[in-house]
Amino acid sequence: xxxxxxxxxxxxxxxxxxxxxxELRQALSEVGLEAIQVRMREISSDEDxxxxxxxxxxxxLVDGADVAPHPAEPAGLTCRVYRxxxxxxxxxxxxxxxxxxxxxxxxxGAA
Amino acid sequence: MSLGxxxxxxxxxxxxxxGQTVALVDGAQATVVVFTCNHCPYAxxxxxxxxxxxxxxxxxxxxxxxINANDAERYPRDSLEAMRERVAVEDWPMPYLHDETQKxxxxxxxxxxxxxxxxxxGGALRYRGAPDDDYSDPSAxxxxxxxxxxxxxxxxxxxxxxxxxxxxxxxxxx
Numbered sequence: 001x002x003x004x005x006x007x008x009x010x011x012x013x014x015x016x017x018x019x020x021x022x023e024l025r026q027a028l029s030e031v032g033l034e035a036i037q038v039r040m041r042e043i044s045s046d047e048d049x050x051x052x053x054x055x056x057x058x059x060x061l062v063d064g065a066d067v068a069p070h071p072a073e074p075a076g077l078t079c080r081v082y083r084x085x086x087x088x089x090x091x092x093x094x095x096x097x098x099x100x101x102x103x104x105x106x107x108x109g110a111a
Numbered sequence: 112m113s114l115g116x117x118x119x120x121x122x123x124x125x126x127x128x129x130g131q132t133v134a135l136v137d138g139a140q141a142t143v144v145v146f147t148c149n150h151c152p153y154a155x156x157x158x159x160x161x162x163x164x165x166x167x168x169x170x171x172x173x174x175x176x177x178i179n180a181n182d183a184e185r186y187p188r189d190s191l192e193a194m195r196e197r198v199a200v201e202d203w204p205m206p207y208l209h210d211e212t213q214k215x216x217x218x219x220x221x222x223x224x225x226x227x228x229x230x231x232x233g234g235a236l237r238y239r240g241a242p243d244d245d246y247s248d249p250s251a252x253x254x255x256x257x258x259x260x261x262x263x264x265x266x267x268x269x270x271x272x273x274x275x276x277x278x279x280x281x282x283x284x285x
Contacts (some may be wrong), residue, residue, distance in 0.1 A: 013280040015223075016152075060143065078186065079279040081152040091152035 002061035003034075004063045007039040012056035014079035016091035020058035027098040028041075028100050031106065056080025060093055063108075067101035068093040113220025113239070116272055120234040121218035125178065125208040128194035129179055133176065133206045136194030140172030141237075142230045143256070146221040146281065148181045152186040153278035154224040156246040157246075158254040161225065164242075165204040168260055175205035180216035180274050181224070181282035189282070216281055223278035229259050229269070237263055 008024060010017040021038065028034055042055045052059075055073035057080060059066060068082055084094040114121075120142060135142070145161055147154045165175035181189035187265045191209045198207055210216050219228060229238035238259035243251035261270035 009221065015277060015279075074185065074188075078149050078282075079153070081155060088247070088249075089152055089155045091156070 001106055002108070003012040003033065003036055003073055003101060004024075004038070006033075006036060006102070007041055007061040007064075009057065009061065011043045011054075011077050011079075013077060014057040014091070016100055018094045019056055019072050020060065022092070023055050023092055023095050024060055024098060028101060031102045033102060033106075044110065045076065049077060058092060060097075060098060062101040062105045065101070065105075067096045087111055095108060113162045113222065114218075114228065114236050116236055120217065120228075120230045120236070123210075123215045123218070125210055125215060126191065127206040127208050128191065128198040128203075129206070130195075131206065135210055138172075139174040141168075141260055142176070142234070142262070143173060143175045143237050144228045144230070145175070145177045145179045145242075146180060146218065146219070146224055146226040146228075148179045148186075148189045148224045148279070149193055150181075151224045151279035155220050155244060157242050157253070158184075159224050160249065160251070161206060161242055161256070162202070164253045164256055164260075167210075167257075171264060173258075173260055173264075176208060177203075177205060177223075178208045178210050178215060179214045179224075180210035180221065182213075183211070185230070186283070189210065207215050208263060213281075213284060221281050223276045223280055225278050225283050226276040226281075227256055229256065229263070231263050238269045238272055239276070240271070241277050244274075246277065 046080050055075050056078045082090045082093050127133050183190035209244040231237050245251045262269045267282045
């Protein structure tokens with residue numbers, strides 16, 4: 001089984017980092033990847049935003065791809081708005097989107 | 112430094128998204144001021160609950176105001192124009208005010224969006240904090256805010272009188 005690279009981009013102005021990391025670790029556990037290390041990358045400047053294409057905190061990348069891509073979100077030091085599958089607004093991505101992204105990455109590695 | 116319990120409601124005069132200019136007037140049984148914005152997930156998650164509370168307490172003499180003080184140059188989604196667009200397509204039971212200079216937000220000591228301040232009929236701060244204990248649970252129903260209003264309308268002090276406001280930091284100009 002291929003192990004994907006998992007990264008969490010965060011900005012200190014948004015209080016959702018701990019929740020996002022907890023939900024990410026739960027998702028990793030559910031797909032059998034509880035042992036892997038999540039890389040944490042702080043975004044703290046406009047230059048960081050430009051380099052990362054950062055559209056808000058938190059952003060979860062699996063093999064460099066956003067688990068919940070939303071092209072309309074402008075880049076910036078801000079808290080990101082996620083729409084979960086039940087329609088609710090959330091400051092963190094839907095755990096189902098995270099799990100699906102992890103499984104796709106694992107399957108891609110097996111192909 | 113944020114307003115402390117018992118401190119007076121700061122005076123202000125601000126433009127609203129509907130084109131009016133809003134000043135504080137005497138006569139309300141209570142005044143609720145909520146610092147909010149257009150782009151914060153916490154503010155958006157709590158939005159419907161705060162709006163419903165405004166509707167539910169309107170006939171009890173409670174005045175609600177929401178203020179957006181975020182730096183609109185760095186965050187264009189919080190511009191007065193964006194506020195106007197939002198109010199035009201949503202049902203707002205209260206004025207949505209724009210604090211371009213951020214002086215009002217600084218006078219209150221607003222920290223995050225949403226940040227709730229509740230004042231009694233005499234203009235003294237009686238509750239400050241979050242609308243309720245869980246942004247992700249609509250059934251929480253702005254319970255801390257409603258509890259504070261119910262207590263004040265019954266002539267009592269709110270309990271809790273202070274909770275930790277939770278949300279996105281106010282986007283101050285640099």
